[in-house]
Amino acid sequence: MFSTAAFAQSAPWDRLENGGALYAGTIDDRKNAVEFVCPTTGAATLIVKSPQFRVSVPDEHQYTLTFVTARGRTELVATAKDSDLIYEAADLNAKVTLERLIDDIGASQKFSIAMSPFGWHGEFSAEGAAAALKGLLDRC
Numbered sequence: 001m002f003s004t005a006a007f008a009q010s011a012p013w014d015r016l017e018n019g020g021a022l023y024a025g026t027i028d029d030r031k032n033a034v035e036f037v038c039p040t041t042g043a044a045t046l047i048v049k050s051p052q053f054r055v056s057v058p059d060e061h062q063y064t065l066t067f068v069t070a071r072g073r074t075e076l077v078a079t080a081k082d083s084d085l086i087y088e089a090a091d092l093n094a095k096v097t098l099e100r101l102i103d104d105i106g107a108s109q110k111f112s113i114a115m116s117p118f119g120w121h122g123e124f125s126a127e128g129a130a131a132a133l134k135g136l137l138d139r140c
Contacts, residue, residue, distance in 0.1 A: 012125065013132035022139065024132040032122045034113070036102065036136055044098055044140035046076065046087040048113060052120060054083040064116050067101055069126075070108035074101045085115070089140070099137055106130035 015024045025035035025047075033049040048065060057063070057080045065085060067074045076097065078085035089095040105111050108126045115121070 013128040015132040015136075022136055024129075024136050026124055026129070028122070028124065032124075034122075034124055036098075036133060038136055038138075038140040042088075042140075044089040044095060044137045046078070046089075046098060046101075048078065048085040048115075048122075049083070050120060050122065053080070053085065056118060057083060057085065063118060066114045066116070067104070067111060068114070069101075069104040069111040071104040074104065076101070089137075095137065095140070102133045102136065106133055 011026055011028070013024060013026045015022070017023075020040040022038040023035060025033055027033040031049070031051050033047075035047040035049070037045045037047065039045065059080050059082065061080045062077050063080065063085055065076045065078050065087070067076070074097065076087045078087040080086075087094075087098070089098040105126050106129050108129075110123060110125050112121065112123045
C-alpha cells in the first residue's frame with residue numbers, strides 16, 4: 001500500500017445542465033474531481049475521479065470514501081467503474097446520506113476525501129458549493 005496526497009487548490013464549484021441531467025462539481029490542478037449527478041433517469045450519483053485510479057483501482061471493487069467537512073465525517077462505499085469511484089443513491093437511505101453530505105459540503109469552506117485501503121487523499125475547496133448543489137437532487 002502507498003499513500004498519495006492531493007493538496008492542489010480546487011476550482012470553485014460549477015453547475016451544468018445537459019440533456020436534462022444536472023451536474024455539480026469541482027476539479028483541482030491534478031485532475032482530481034468530485035461530481036454530483038442527477039441523471040434524467042435513475043438514482044442520484046456521486047463520482048470521485050483521480051488520474052491515479054486508472055492504474056490502481058480495478059473495476060467492480062468497493063472502496064470506502066471518508067468525507068471530512070466542517071460538520072464532521074461521512075463514510076460512503078463506492079464501486080470502481082472505468083477508473084472512477086461511484087456512489088449511487090439507489091434507495092431512500094442512500095439518498096438521505098447523499099443529501100446530508102451535500103448540506104455538509106455546502107456549509108464548509110473546504111473538505112477532504114480519503115479512500116481506504118488505497119491511501120489516496122484529496123482536499124477540495126467548497127467555494128460556491130452551496131449554490132451549485134442547491135436543489136440538485138430535487139429531480140432525482
